[in-house]
Amino acid sequence: KQEVTQIPAALSVPEGENLVLNCSFTDSAIYNLQWFRQDPGKGLTSLLLIQSSQREQTSGRLNASLDKSSGRSTLYIAASQPGDSATYLCAATNDYKLSFGAGTTVTVRA
């Protein structure tokens, strides 16, 4: 069974600082890995999808890397803004079934 862990559980940074969010998974036979953003009481917004054959994906200030052999993915958010405050979830896909980590709650202080 796939187990996904996210560290740290919470992170508070001043505006402008870069964010580094970590995700690890136990079963390296993943189809892909997705990063989501969740605002309080809301659904999930897909941020980045990394296929198992890829090493990284970028979208604007966001960059996600994937190292299948070590079972790790990292989400980098450059020049953080207060609007980046949210919970970030990573999810590993095996046969269209997602296994989610518990998330990292980010607070960006103005």
Next chain:
Amino acid sequence: SAVISQKPSRDICQRGTSLTIQCQVDSQVTMMFWYRQQPGQSLTLIATANQGSEATYESGFVIDKFPISRPNLTFSTLTVSNMSPEDSSIYLCSVAHRRANTGELFFGEGSRLTVL
């Protein structure tokens, strides 16, 4: 991507009652899933909604408690039966376009249920 609408967005329910959540997608999708997010927890897959046949449930979830329908490629319902306070959660519908061959999943805004 896909636009996913869920109804209701939130509800307060009495113990012992049942509530049906609807999920409508703006395009035909191959895969539809239902997830639960309990307070302060991450998401857990309840079941895969199969068109025209019985849903496929994950360990710990049963059809009598969470009956699911999927009459076509754009619509599904999840019923939470005989609710107790432990069922207070956000329930989320998720879809994937298998033809896109990326495995990317999209989520609705969720339905927040509070059971008193």
